[in-house]
Amino acid sequence: MNKLQVIVATLAAVGLAGAALAEDLSQEKVEQAIKYRKNVMTTMGGEVGTAIGRLRDGFDYGPSLEAVAAGLVANTQDIPALFPEGTDFGDTDATAEVWSDAQGFADKAQQAKDAAAAFSEAVSSGDKAAIMGAFKDLGDACKGCHEAYRKN
Ligand code: HEC
Incomplete structure (x- = not known):
């Protein structure tokens, strides 16, 4: 090898190592993103x-239901943001349609967001029938998205 060949070979080796490193990092990032969204979902x-326990047994547990409703409002704010492009492989139950049908997915996310807001309002109102109705709608919104975009 002459000097130039050595330099070229060295650059190529460094380049390959760099590319491999970048790939590892992005793989790790994908895994983190999947883990993060699953954690948010598990939180919800x-x-x-x-909320079910609270609604069923009918005791007055103070403002805890308001806090739970507020959490659901916060966690449904932007569900599509939990599914960044390129996080469609690995340990995920998300179907490919989450990305190929991004508009449909966004619509389902919006339904859940609206339902969580309505649930929170109902909880604030204290009207038991309204709370139960809004809670059912919210559950239906979760389920509606899972049936369409999650491998069950
Ligand atoms: C817009 C779509 C959408 C909405 C709305 C939605 N989810 Fe999910 N959910 C998903 C997808 C997709 C997955 C699979 C995520 C993965 O495996 O990467 C998931 C996974 C889950 C999981 C399993 C998490 C795990 O560790 O595997 C739970 C629990 C869950 N969702 C609860 C809820 C609840 C409760 C609601 C409503 C308050 C809700 N989700 C609303 C799309 C949605």
Whole structure:
């Protein structure tokens, strides 16, 4: 090898190593993104479960239901943002349609966001029938998206 060949070979090796590193990092980022959104979803599952218990047993637990409703409002603010482009492979139950039918997914996300807001308003009103109705609508919104965009 002459000097130029050595330089070219070295650059190529460094380049390859760099590319491999970048790939590892992005793989790690994908895994983190999937984990993060699953955690947010699991949190919402906990919030819904907590609300059910509260609505069923009828005790007055103070402002805890308001807090649960506020959490659901916050966590449904921007569900599509939890599904960045390129996080469609790996340990995920999201279907490819989350990205190929982004508008449909956004519509389902909007329904959940609206339902969470309505639930929160109903909770503030204290009207039991309104709370139950809004809670059912919210559950339907979660389910509606899962049926269309999650591998069940
Ligand atoms: C706009 C669509 C959409 C809405 C609305 C939605 N989800 Fe999800 N949810 C998903 C998708 C897609 C997954 C699969 C995520 C993955 O595996 O990467 C998921 C996963 C989950 C999981 C499983 C998490 C895990 O660890 O695998 C739970 C629990 C969950 N959602 C609860 C809820 C609840 C409760 C609501 C309503 C308050 C809700 N979701 C609303 C799309 C949605």
